[in-house]
Amino acid sequence: MPVSIQDVADRANVSISTVSRVLNRRNIVNAKTRQRVESAIRELGYSPNVFARGLMLRRSHILSLMLPDLHGEFYSEIIRGANARARELGYQLMISSVISKDDDGSELMTALGSHGLVDGLAIMISEVDDRTRDSLEKIQIPLVVLDGDIDGVEHDSVVIDQRKGAVALLRHLVNDCQVTRVVFVGGLVTNIDTMERLSAYREVMAEAKLPVGPDHVFHLDYQYDTAYELGEARVDQWAKQRVGVFAANDEMAAGLIDAAIAAGYSLPEDLAVVGFDDTRIAAMTRPRLTTVSVPMSNMGATAIDLLVQRLDDPEREPAKVTLESSLVVRESCGVK
Amino acid sequence: MPVSIQDVADRANVSISTVSRVLNRRNIVNAKTRQRVESAIRELGYSPNVFARGLMLRRSHILSLMLPDLHGEFYSEIIRGANARARELGYQLMISSVISKDDDGSELMTALGSHGLVDGLAIMISEVDDRTRDSLEKIQIPLVVLDGDIDGVEHDSVVIDQRKGAVALLRHLVNDCQVTRVVFVGGLVTNIDTMERLSAYREVMAEAKLPVGPDHVFHLDYQYDTAYELGEARVDQWAKQRVGVFAANDEMAAGLIDAAIAAGYSLPEDLAVVGFDDTRIAAMTRPRLTTVSVPMSNMGATAIDLLVQRLDDPEREPAKVTLESSLVVRESCGVK
DNA sequence: GCCGAGATTGGCAGCGCTTTCAGGTGATTA
């Protein structure tokens, strides 16, 4: 059985109140007494019981990070950033993935370790539905939403200014890469990121007076394979006109590149392809991908910052931190 | 303030004992009473306070997963597997990365959320030092070691039979790929995986009566860049003899491939390169990498299984689960 | 030598929950 505060008190010949005071760094304890207590703690290897403490303080120093998925570099980088920052600030990180669609919201609660376990929740939701909204609304702890927004629920947020990066990328494609037109390959229409990037696409197309026909916009699923298939079907047509292909993530861009090369085309001569996210893959394709770098781990870290800030000052106005994304030019679009 | 067991008891006109009994699925409660309690619970949206419960039961249903690093697909896959399984079994997962070298072990304790927070620990340590050993020895909770072993500390373990995969890979290289010799590019000599793979290398070389000279074994750092540099320096020599290069991970293999291609060689004609891990990268290099597939997410899931099994039966004999790795043949070594 | 302020310390009441232990029902049996 683990050593309790009573054991320490006995050994130091004080009451448990005094031990508790020493523990909580109150300097209202006489220096000599404190030393006695401290060495008792050390000798016994005592560390306070988290449950008992949490029961009183209603604080666990655990933060929860919920992501739509745990697959891929994007999420793993968020976790990495969040974990490091949480550690720095003296918190633990609890990870969970996705609230499955067909859930009554109780899963979210369960994931939070029933009521009271975690001090705050950082959540990223790719597709918001009412049920999740409702559960989130009920939660009585600080909430930070990553890369999105949830109506009617008070929360802080970290967003990435994808638009700026996307616009820079598209302008680069349009102005510097001699393409006759640009096609967009995104995720589903329900996906927030996709729509954001699509809107940037439309904007720059309008700006450059380039056409946006029905066969210029494709909605896939962010996977390499489906992009590869699309590439197989379309690349002849695209290469003929030297189009620029704007894929909404690097995975799909890689799929498209590989399909083009498999079909005998050479890039960037016949086709310009650009991606998004600047994941490890972007530097691995041949030609290497021109893409937009998104500060993923920074986003994780910032989310934790916001959570802890609100924990320290619950009355603060809701904050929204915007992180910049930036153009990374490599060879896949034919410049440099 | 959140609703407590007392509120439920009041509403259902019973004592808290009865509510507690209903909660703990004891069927010793009269059906009618139970229903009354259950609807009170539902109406109030009650869920038990984890701390109070943990204080009594000494169980938190939280498991901790500690990894040497959170960077890269390898670890993110472990997390993914562990998370999914933990969820299935009704546990939460707490993630932390690395115990830094210059730490007195207290960091490990802190990471465990002081004493008592987590029910079990799954840990992966790339380089075991005494201090970590000592802290681990003190921990009074079930311990599962991933892909390694810690002397003198009782624990279950999940290991990957890298040797089998490595041997298969090397035999393939030696027997089917017409290489005149094989060089090994690994991580540091302190790295367990590297040494494991190196030993497989020596075995197969001996078997095939191929030389293993001092300029056949290189110790790098598992990074793309350093491998690329090594490639730049050595590729002329290697290509002349058509050597097979066995890189201890896919990243380095990719670096070597790119260096060779940048130097004007074509693969697999001039050089055969194989990797290890079968990460996303392996399918992205051109030529695509022949490598060894390692069941990463399965390793995470198995670790959780072992933890929970031991939690359920503390007296069980220490278990060691071995997961198989398997050869994945692609184009980088010249067959198929 | 005595008094009150300030510095320390101990006592004790919970925090919300589980878990004996004892008591209160009917129903069954002698």
Next chain:
DNA sequence: TAATCACCTGAAAGCGCTGCCAATCTCGGC
């Protein structure tokens, strides 16, 4: 009719810790 028993339920004792309140001690000042 009284005794026995199986079934349920409530009362109360903590689990280990914090925080309020009161008790004690130490001095400086009169």
